[in-house]
Amino acid sequence: MERSARLLGFLTTVDHKRIAARYIVTALLLMFLAGMLALDMRWQLSVPENTRMTPQLFNESFSLHGSTMLFLVSVPLMEAMAFWLVPLMLGARNMAFPRLGAFSFWLYFGGVLTLWVAHAIDITPDLGWFEYPPLSGPAYSRGTAPTSGPR
Numbered sequence: 001m002e003r004s005a006r007l008l009g010f011l012t013t014v015d016h017k018r019i020a021a022r023y024i025v026t027a028l029l030l031m032f033l034a035g036m037l038a039l040d041m042r043w044q045l046s047v048p049e050n051t052r053m054t055p056q057l058f059n060e061s062f063s064l065h066g067s068t069m070l071f072l073v074s075v076p077l078m079e080a081m082a083f084w085l086v087p088l089m090l091g092a093r094n095m096a097f098p099r100l101g102a103f104s105f106w107l108y109f110g111g112v113l114t115l116w117v118a119h120a121i122d123i124t125p126d127l128g129w130f131e132y133p134p135l136s137g138p139a140y141s142r143g144t145a146p147t148s149g150p151r
Contacts, residue, residue, distance in 0.1 A: 010022075012102075013102070014094065014098035014099055014101065014102045015094065015098075016083050016084065016086075016087050016094050016095045016098065016101065017083075017084055019083050019101055019102055019105055020080040020081070020083035020084035021080075022105050023076050023077070023079060023080035023083065023105060023108070024077065024080045026076070026105075026108070026109060026112065027072065027073045027076045027077045027080065030068050030072050030073050030112065031069070031073045033068070033116070034064070034065045034068040034069050034072075034073065037061050037064060037065040037068075038065055040052070040053070040061060041053070041058060041061050041062060041065065044058055060119070060124035060125070061124075063124065063125055064115065064116075064119050064124050067115065068115070068116075072108075072111070072112055072115070076108060083095060083101060
């Protein structure tokens with residue numbers, strides 16, 4: 001019972017160091033997953049006429065890798081550093097609005113699940129990591145890219 005109570009306490013705490021630890025652990029796990037995607041894409045490109053991945057799957061993997069590394073690894077790691085260090089540098093006991101800080105992690109985790117579950121059930125967007133128009137429009141992306149109207 002004590003072990004489950006400790007786990008529940010870790011998941012529901014508003015302590016800035018534990019929130020930062022959650023961000024760091026999640027971001028490192030995502031860095032590993034995105035790294036595996038990068039290796040898979042490099043494997044596809046290692047041999048001419050390789051059939052490891054379809055062009056659609058390659059585009060989806062590229063989009064997922066880039067979005068994960070930029071928005072789900074790099075930015076949250078910097079946020080974790082801020083969560084950990086700012087109260088210590090200020091001499092405060094915790095961040096301002098600690099419940100909001102804890103809630104922000106769960107919103108981040110929900111975004112992680114949304115993106116990676118979409119990949120698991122094969123509806124990953126294939127817009128590229130930048131997702132800039134016009135290259136993300138229907139004329140250039142025929143897969144699961146969002147459209148501005150009927151095709």
